[in-house]
Amino acid sequence: MSEALRIDPLASEGRFSRFELIGWWDQRRLANAKALVIGAGALGNEIIKNLALLGIGQILVVDFDKIEHSNLSRSVLYRERDCGRRKADAAAERAKEIYPQLRIEPLHANVVYDLGLGPYRWADVILGGLDNREARVAINRAAAKVGKPWIDGAIERLDGVARVFDPAVGPCYECTMSEIDWKMLEARRSCALLTRAEMETGKVPTTPTTSSVVAGIQVQEAVKMLHGLETLSGQGFVFDGTYHQSYVVNYTRLDECPSHEAIEPVVELPWSVAATRAGELLARAAADLGPGAILEFNHDLLATLTCPACDQSWAHLASLGKVTERDAVCPKCGAPSAPGMYHTLAADSPLAERTLAELGVPAWDVIGARIGERQMHYEFAGDRAELLGSLLREESPA
Known part of the structure; x- marks a missing residue:
């Protein structure tokens, strides 16, 4: 191990000088790194804290929840006065106190339907600190589409697991899911595929x-990944906190799993989803691919709700995941309504006159277009400034 150290007894100690004693360590690489952290709960707090201590240059924190008293015993970045605040806001504020040179931006959003593919394409490393399968599936599919690995963490009682998924070369999160996992995921939806608002995420x-243990391994894997070192790709570090045993498991890639293909090619457009009509994008796609091109969205979108009892329909534009059973109750008779969904859109659709945001497309997303086997994807980079904010300033020094 001594050969891997660079020790100069005359050198003055800077903030990161102890890290730089590690032979392969490149602090400038970390200072220029961009991290996407999804989830600012117990795991997310530890992940963000570790990234700040290590001098990671830029962090985008995504979370849609607010701080409760029960978070205070498990979250190092929160204080009692923070109760009721958005987790992402408080976490970003405290991380800056740890490392004032850190550039960190909070984003109050639900990863399942509010987060487009743009932030995934922006990030050098993606870390998940989540407590439910639906959110993990959302991250897994997004990471696969942009062709990037991601680092997952899960905790329960005294046990936990940290794992690295790289769908381009190995198994992804969905490859590890059992039949029971899929059934539990389906239980969050009604027969009409609407979200059950009354079914809260289980308290873990x-x-x-x-x-601390699991997030420490996650961030350690991130550091190795940023340095181009071998990681736990396709593997999981399992921690048994009762007997303090740990071991590594290998996951198997399922040939029939659909979540392994990256989207390409991707063209960056200086457009915003709020200011772009679907018809405008269809016209661009027709110019690039030919007449008859259709749009393909990353989420199932909702166009109408229909009451079977009243035999009446009404427009309801949104991402399907954002609409609950309660939202879909017929205003006339109170019966549950059925959603009219779509995943593609053609030029002759009346929805072509709507903006992409009105249809339910999240800001800074990537939308596909296809005609036959030919395809193109368009990133709405005009939304980048809205989401990244201070992160768009020029790179901070190492």
């Missing part, structure tokens, strides 16, 4: 010590 029993 855990401790801050378990979070």
Whole structure:
């Protein structure tokens, strides 16, 4: 191990000088790195804290929840006065106190339907600190589409697991899901595929010590990934906190799993989803691919709701995941309504006159277009400034 160290007894100690004693360490590489952290709960707090201590240059924190008293015993970045605040806001604020040179931006958004593919394409490393399968599937599919690995963490009681998924070369998160996992995921939806608002995410029993262990491994894998070193790709580090045993498991790639193909090619457009009508994008796609090109969205979108009892339909434009059973109750008779969904859009659709945001497309997303086997994808980079904010300033020094 001594050969891997660079020790100069005359050198003055800077903030990161102890890290730089590691032979392969490149602090400038970390200072220029962009991290997407999804989830600012117990795991997310530890991930963000570790990234700040390590001098990671830019962090985008995504979370849609608010701080409760129960978060205070498991989240190092929150204080009692923060209760009721958005988690992403408070986490970003405290991370800056740890490392004032850190550039960190909070984003209050639901990863399932509010987060487009743009932030995934922007990031050098993607870390998940989540507590439910639906959100993990959303991250897994997005990471696969942009062709990037991601680092997952999960905790329960005194146990946990940290794992790295790279769908381009190995198994992805969905490859590890059992039949029971899929059934539990389906239970979050009604027969009409609408979200069950009354079905809250289960409260996961855990401790801050378990979070520290798992998040520590996640961030260590991120550092290795940023340096081009070998990681736990396709593997999981399993921590048994009861007996303090740990071991590595290997996952198997499923040939029939659909979540492994990256989208390409991608063209950056200086457009915003709020200011672009679907018809305008269809016209661009027709110019690039030929007449008859259709749009393909990353989420199932909702166009109408229909009451079977009243035999009446009404427009309801949104991402399907954002609409609950309660939202879909017929205003006339109170019966549950059925959603009219779509995943593609052609030029002759009346929805072509609507903006992409009105249809339910999240800001800074990537939308595909296809005609036959030929395809193109368009990134709405005009939304980048809205989401990244301070992260668009020029690179900070190492």
